[in-house]
Amino acid sequence: MDLGLDEQQEMLKNFAHDFLEKECPEELVRKMEEDDKGYEPDLWQKMAAQGWMGLIIPEEYGGTGMRITDLAVLLEEFGRFLVPGPFIPTVVLGGYPIMLAGSEEQKKQFLPKIASGELIMTMALTEPSAKWDADGVQLEAKAEGDGFVLNGTKLFVQDAHVTDYMVVAARTAKGKTPEEGITLLLVDSKSPGVKFEPLRTIAADKQCEVTFENVKVPKANVLGEAGKGWPIVEKTKLLATVAACAYLVGLSQQDFDITLNYAKERVQFGRPIGSFQAIQHKLADVVIDVDGSRFITYKAAWSLQEGEPDAELMASMAKAWCSDASRRVVAHGQQIHGGIGFTKEYKIQLYFRRQKWMELMWGDADYHRELVAQKLEV
Amino acid sequence: MDFRFAPEDEAFRREVRAWLKKNLPSDWEGHLRDESGWGFARGFARKLSERRWVAPQWPVEYGGLGLSHWQQLIYNEEMSYHRAPLGYIAIGVGWTGPTIIIYGTEEQKRQHLAGITAGETMWCQGFSEPNAGSDLASLQTRAVRDGDDYVINGQKIWTSGAHHADWMILLARTDAEAPKHKGISYFLLDMKSPGITVQPLIDVMDNHSFNQVFFENVRVPKSSLLGEENRGWYMATTTLDFERSSIGGAAGALRLLEDLAAYVNETPRNGGTLVGDQRVRWRLADAALEVELGRMLSYRVVSLQARGVVPNYESSTAKLYNTEMQLRLAHAGLEVLGLYGQLKPKSRRAQLRGRLERQYLWQTAMVVGGGTSEIQRNIIAMRGLGLPRG
Known part of the structure; x- marks a missing residue:
């Protein structure tokens, strides 16, 4: 038992910290809010050169073959520096399900290109019903000739407009349960009939509405087995949930660091506001929220990595906790900053807005609270 | 990063568990702090000593087993989960011993440590006073040098178990002129010394656990001074850190959570069971993840x-979070039981043997004792975050 980072993780964390501090400054984060693509191709290539896109991809497919806990450590730094762009969608929502369920040919086709930064991916899962569960998947895929034809709408699809391929969850059959009859398709984003419309969101990230109008997908692009895609989605959701937690840990830590610094420097009544217990006690509570988020996230990442029987429970516990805790962290951050925190010019708002985004992604606290409750049932 | 216990640690856990099963009655409810409870706790300490398990974390030369930090955690967790009665040995093991090991003379070590690990000697703690609570350093009990003795006059309060204790670790002022932190000394006081009066202070649970202790010209030999004169505050803060790191309490919360989970799965409600009630489900889900989080902060x-x-x-984050979490858990559990939540253990109608009523009252004390939640937040802010003193 050891909750600390190992030597390799310590190196990864420190390197990522220094790299992102230099390569992903606040100006870039702000610029990408206004940018159509929402990411900087130069930075994307530099990150690929560090081996980050291939971090959890096995070496035989061009990756570095590291583990899920390592990815969590890296994503913590992404949260700290609010790295814009399709990193999580590509690595977690695109690469991971291919690692889990792809044919040898698909693995060879996709994974090395993901690792090298040539391929951007995402998963198109949620629809206008905005549900994370299997019955939220209603997009129709009709078998036709040597493939499928897609018709319908996906909503809240991260960075879809800049992707090369999407993993699309579609309904190919009406099963006895909502989980049956869902097929995952690797859809070329440039296919005729696919349209993207970026949504305007609180975090100025690039979630899209994606419409499919008679989009043809060859049978060879089925990921896993037709009609049996949902278990792959479930596993991907688990990693995506842990990834969201890791991002929130870094985001919370940085919001806290900025706020602590401000409390030491801001003088009112002739002394730093951080000398007042009203402020000190808020900050002490924030320490517990941030530290608690970190260790429950590490445990969730580790449980998933090791295939522990309680991996799902841990992921839900982590997301329920991190969603609520990170909201308390940024709320205290805003309050301690006072008026300046509400200005666009000052940096703390960047964290405040993005917290809400990640709080909602992959299930908010109540969604996961219910999943935890289900595990308590005999 | 590894969340798995080593095989030898798991084996140690099984060993402690099996031993507790054998040595605690199957219907054991924990230390009730009535007179029979103290008697049982004393006998339990003796049994522990047969395994060198009174203070297993102490070095072997002082009667412990030199357990690793993780095995000590496991020991704490299992004791807490099984509601083992450690009240008899707690102060001796957690406070007296570690402080003597660091600051004591060879003679003091010889005189005191063996009695603790044998489960023979019970210690109490004479720190708090009526006007020195969170501001402990302002304590006023005096110790005045007189020949080869010190003469003690003053009063202590909240002294758990003083009515059974053989010895007391005592903080008293030896220099009234010095700044408050620099005039305090640390004594090892025989409770049989003439001039000591112990007066019960019954708590809201109707237990006699606390006492007031009055000192009237109590003589202690100077050989009972621990460490240097006037350095007592600094030794005491070492022991305060020992208390704060006495972790593993979340395991007791886990036990209560398991009780509650069983209860809601068995209790009929609206044609199903209580677990179908959304409010109940979410309260327990929150409790489950809060217990897990408390565990992580300790780990x-x-x-x-x-x-x-x-x-x-x-250590302060773990103390602060775990005590507040357990108070929330008690509150949540009590509400899950509804009207039954208020029933005391001896009530014929009590559910879960009245544990929630007990826990709710007890945990209210736990966010105060050992440094209040507010003091913990001060420590985190000033010591941890480097914020200036207000």
């Missing part, structure tokens, strides 16, 4: 210790 402290790092504010 983090042990991770640091196991790596040879002395925890700083981290």
Whole structure:
């Protein structure tokens, strides 16, 4: 038992910290809010050169073959520096399900290109019903000739407009349960009939509405087995949930660091506001929220990595906790900053807005609270 | 990063568990702190001593087993989970011993340590006074040098178990002129000394646990002074850190959570069971993840210790979070039981043997004792975050 980072993780964390501090400054984060693509191709290539896109991809497919806990450590730094762009969608929502369920040919086709930064991916899962569960998947895929034809709408699809391929969850059959009859398709984003419309969101990230109008997908692009895609989605959701937690840990830590610094420097009544217990006690509570988020996230990442029987429970516990805790962290951050925190010019708002985004992604606290409750049932 | 216990640690856990099964009655409810409870706790301490398990974390030369930090955690967890009665040995093991090991003379070690590990000697703690609570350093009990003795006059309060204790660790002022932190000394006081009066202070649970202790010209030989004169505050803050790092309490919360989960799965409600009630489900779900989080905050402290790092504010985060979490859990559990939640253990209608009523009252004391939640937040803010003193 050891909750600390190992030597390799310590190196990864420190390197990522220094790299992102230099390569992903606040100006870039702000610029990408206004940018159509929402990411900087130069930075994307530099990150690929560090081996980050291939971090959890096995070496035989061009990756570095590291583990899920390592990815969590890296994503913590992404949260700290609010790295814009399709990193999580590509690595977690695109690469991971291919690692889990792809044919040898698909693995060879996709994974090395993901690792090298040539391929951007995402998963198109949620629809206008905005549900994370299997019955939220209603997009129709009709078998036709040597493939499928897609018709319908996906909503809240991260960075879809800049992707090369999407993993699309579609309904190919009406099963006895909502989980049956869902097929995952690797859809070329440039296919005729696919349209993207970026949504305007609180975090100025690039979630899209994606419409499919008679989009043809060859049978060879089925990921896993037709009609049996949902278990792959479930596993991907688990990693995506842990990834969201890791991002929130870094985001919370940085919001806290900025706020602590401000409390030491801001003088009112002739002394730093951080000398007042009203402020000190808020900050002490924030320490517990941030530290608690970190260790429950590490445990969730580790449980998933090791295939522990309680991996799902841990992921839900982590997301329920991190969603609520990170909201308390940024709320205290805003309050301690006072008026300046509400200005666009000052940096703390960047964290405040993005917290809400990640709080909602992959299930908010109540969604996961219910999943935890289900595990308590005999 | 590894969340798995080593095989030898798991084996140790099984060993402690099996031993507790054998040595605690199957319907054991924990230390009730009535007179029979103290008697049982004393006998239990003796049984522990047969395994060298009174203070297994102490070095072997002082009667312990030199357990690793993780095994000490496991020991704490199992004792807490099984509601083992450690009240008899708690002060001796957690406070007296570690302080004597660091600051005591060879003679003091010889005189005191063996009695603790044998489960023979019970210690109490004479720190708090009516006007020195959170501001402990302002304590006023005087110790005045007189020949080869010190003469003690004053009063202590909240002294758990003083009516059974053989010895007391005592903080008293030896220099009234010095700044408050620099005039305090640390004594090892025989409770049989003439001039000591112990007066019960019954708590809201109707237990006699606390006492007031009055000193009237109590003579202690100077050989009972621990460490240097006027350095007592600094030794006491070492022991305060021992208390704060006494972790593993989340395991007791886990036990209560398991009780509650069983209860809601068995209790009929609206044609189903209570677990179908959304409010109940979410309360328990929150409780479950809060218990897990409390565990992680404790494990983090042990991770640091196991790596040879002395925890700083981290012990305070674990104390603060775990005590407040257990109070919330008691409150949530009591509400899940509804009207039944208010029933005391001896009530014929009590559910879960009245544990929630007990826990709700008890945990209210736990966010005060050992440094209030507010003091813990001060420590985190000033010691941990480097914020200026207000």
